[in-house]
Amino acid sequence: MSANSRPDNYIPGRPFLTLLHKEVRRFLRVSSQTIFTPIITASLYLFIFGATLGERISVLEGFNYAQFVIPGLILMGVINNSFANTASSLFMSRYLGNIVDLLVTPITPPQLILAYTIAAMIRGLSVGIVVWLVSTFFAGLPWDAPLTAIGMATMASLLFAQCGLVVAIYASSFDSLSMYTNFLILPLIYLGGVFYPISILPEPWGKLSHLNPMFYLIDGFRTAILGVGDLPLWLSFLVAGIMSALLFIWVVFLIGRGHRLSS
Amino acid sequence: MSDMQIPALVIDQLKKSYDGVDVVKSLSFTIESGEIFGLLGPNGAGKSTTINMVSGVTRIDTGSVQIFGHDNRQAYRITRCLTGVMHQEIVIDNFFTIDKALKMHAGYYGMKDDPAWRMLLIDRLGLGPHLHKVMFKLSGGLKRRFMIAKALIHKPRLLILDEPTAGVDIDLRLTLWDFVREINERGTTVLLTTHYLEEAEQMCGRLAIMNHGELVALDSTKRLLSRLGGRQVTAQFDRQIETIPVELDPFHPVLTEEGRALRFALSEEVTTIDLLDKIRGLGLVVTEIETRPPNLEDVFLRLTGSINNVR
Numbered sequence: 379m380s381a382n383s384r385p386d387n388y389i390p391g392r393p394f395l396t397l398l399h400k401e402v403r404r405f406l407r408v409s410s411q412t413i414f415t416p417i418i419t420a421s422l423y424l425f426i427f428g429a430t431l432g433e434r435i436s437v438l439e440g441f442n443y444a445q446f447v448i449p450g451l452i453l454m455g456v457i458n459n460s461f462a463n464t465a466s467s468l469f470m471s472r473y474l475g476n477i478v479d480l481l482v483t484p485i486t487p488p489q490l491i492l493a494y495t496i497a498a499m500i501r502g503l504s505v506g507i508v509v510w511l512v513s514t515f516f517a518g519l520p521w522d523a524p525l526t527a528i529g530m531a532t533m534a535s536l537l538f539a540q541c542g543l544v545v546a547i548y549a550s551s552f553d554s555l556s557m558y559t560n561f562l563i564l565p566l567i568y569l570g571g572v573f574y575p576i577s578i579l580p581e582p583w584g585k586l587s588h589l590n591p592m593f594y595l596i597d598g599f600r601t602a603i604l605g606v607g608d609l610p611l612w613l614s615f616l617v618a619g620i621m622s623a624l625l626f627i628w629v630v631f632l633i634g635r636g637h638r639l640s641s
Numbered sequence: 642m643s644d645m646q647i648p649a650l651v652i653d654q655l656k657k658s659y660d661g662v663d664v665v666k667s668l669s670f671t672i673e674s675g676e677i678f679g680l681l682g683p684n685g686a687g688k689s690t691t692i693n694m695v696s697g698v699t700r701i702d703t704g705s706v707q708i709f710g711h712d713n714r715q716a717y718r719i720t721r722c723l724t725g726v727m728h729q730e731i732v733i734d735n736f737f738t739i740d741k742a743l744k745m746h747a748g749y750y751g752m753k754d755d756p757a758w759r760m761l762l763i764d765r766l767g768l769g770p771h772l773h774k775v776m777f778k779l780s781g782g783l784k785r786r787f788m789i790a791k792a793l794i795h796k797p798r799l800l801i802l803d804e805p806t807a808g809v810d811i812d813l814r815l816t817l818w819d820f821v822r823e824i825n826e827r828g829t830t831v832l833l834t835t836h837y838l839e840e841a842e843q844m845c846g847r848l849a850i851m852n853h854g855e856l857v858a859l860d861s862t863k864r865l866l867s868r869l870g871g872r873q874v875t876a877q878f879d880r881q882i883e884t885i886p887v888e889l890d891p892f893h894p895v896l897t898e899e900g901r902a903l904r905f906a907l908s909e910e911v912t913t914i915d916l917l918d919k920i921r922g923l924g925l926v927v928t929e930i931e932t933r934p935p936n937l938e939d940v941f942l943r944l945t946g947s948i949n950n951v952r
Contacts, residue, residue: 388751396748404736476732482696483749484718641699
């Protein structure tokens with residue numbers, strides 16, 4: 379190696395790909411927790427809402443309840459797991475101190491963010507795909523605009539993967555990490571229209587729900603699958619896009635400054 | 642300027658404070674390419690903070706760090722490729738085996754895995770029988786060996802070892818120092834901190850001693866040792882001494898052996914007879930006396946006033 383430059387055999391992009399590979403291997407090594415547990419949880423929801431209540435309730439004209447709730451459950455799996463992956467991985471690295479292994483390498487902050495984010499998206503979307511496959515035993519879906527649905531699921535996983543990074547940086551303990559999950563993420567998901575259409579809510583709850591970013595994601599995803607929803611699709615994409623961009627800028631700022639990562 | 646003429650590390654006016662407390666105060670020194678350089682000091686002297694600022698783990702308040710002529714903030718992607726760091730705390734990723742983690746670590750530095758180099762590190766550090774064990778099943782000594790291999794996997798030009806032998810057995814210490822000498826002979830500059838002053842004395846061509854965030858000495862090991870001049874005289878007494886008589890102050894006394902002995906640093910002008918006359922005059926009975934040249938421990942003690950944290 380010359381002292382005046384990087385190693386002769388330096389391969390640009392390799393630091394990023396290595397971190398991405400490591401992050402994917404990390405969640406695969408504990409797949410019983412990271413993949414199978416969320417699938418079992420979603421399957422239980424599907425059993426409750428598909429096999430027992432699915433045929434008896436209808437909240438959306440032309441669709442039974444199982445068909446209504448499945449898009450929400452798929453997206454819930456995507457969101458929960460994208461969030462959990464970045465939040466737990468980065469927080470554990472901070473907590474155990476092995477984040478310094480990355481801080482001393484030439485990995486740039488955007489590379490670090492993208493590697494963590496893409497790994498989380500792979501996990502989130504994988505869980506979403508398996509939940510969808512399991513759901514086919516309970517109800518079929520029309521898949522009105524499949525590419526749009528995939529785009530919305532991808533946006534949702536991107537957004538919550540970055541949300542997980544922010545939480546991992548600010549969390550000071552395992553308790554506070556679970557507080558963010560239990561008191562912020564879960565209420566947003568459950569009140570965002572997974573289990574009911576926002577349009578049936580009395581005021582002011584209906585209008586308040588429009589402040590919940592999850593509503594735009596879930597409604598957009600459901601609209602792309604069922605062909606009907608409360609909001610125009612462009613609005614869902616616009617809100618998801620703006621939020622993803624803002625979160626990305628925030629995360630780049632935090633990680634670029636080494637906020638709570640370096641002293 | 643050729644690679645060997647560029648200093649490996651230039652620290653200039655480096656400062657760091659936490660909550661208004663200055664931990665590193667305007668620190669400046671240079672390490673030439675090819676040196677084994679020791680950074681010593683008692684706990685809390687600012688050694689690890691300095692190393693962390695050099696490696697990029699800790700943000701620099703003011704001042705600069707140049708590694709082989711590159712600023713470690715402006716050109717961090719280059720300086721980090723040029724530097725390998727073994728941190729004081731055990732830092733491992735429990736998810737992976739030694740073999741997998743080493744391969745991955747080369748990738749973090751943009752390098753393709755070099756099996757021959759990786760196997761050399763594994764072999765020289767005695768990691769061979771443990772390659773496929775996951776990290777959390779390794780002993781403390783093995784984790785440290787792995788951390789050294791990890792610091793070297795991308796063939797850095799500057800190797801930083803922060804307390805590499807803390808809490809490890811004598812076998813590993815000897816193996817490690819042999820390997821560090823070998824790596825140094827291959828052209829790698831080494832910056833190390835250690836609490837084992839004897840090791841520093843044997844390993845390092847030059848030494849810097851820090852205390853309270855400041856540099857209190859920077860010189861070749863030989864010159865530092867000769868700085869004290871004279872010799873060390875240890876006198877044992879027939880009884881315990883609770884306080885050192887002020888009359889002995891000119892001989893720089895230090896109580897040792899739980900008060901049953903005093904160690905003196907005698908300058909070349911003072912004879913042992915002068916000292917013994919003074920002791921006898923105080924009514925103290927010497928039962929045994931030992932004279933030896935000064936070692937690094939004496940220098941350290943003189944400069945920092947503390948020996949509690951070093952061995």
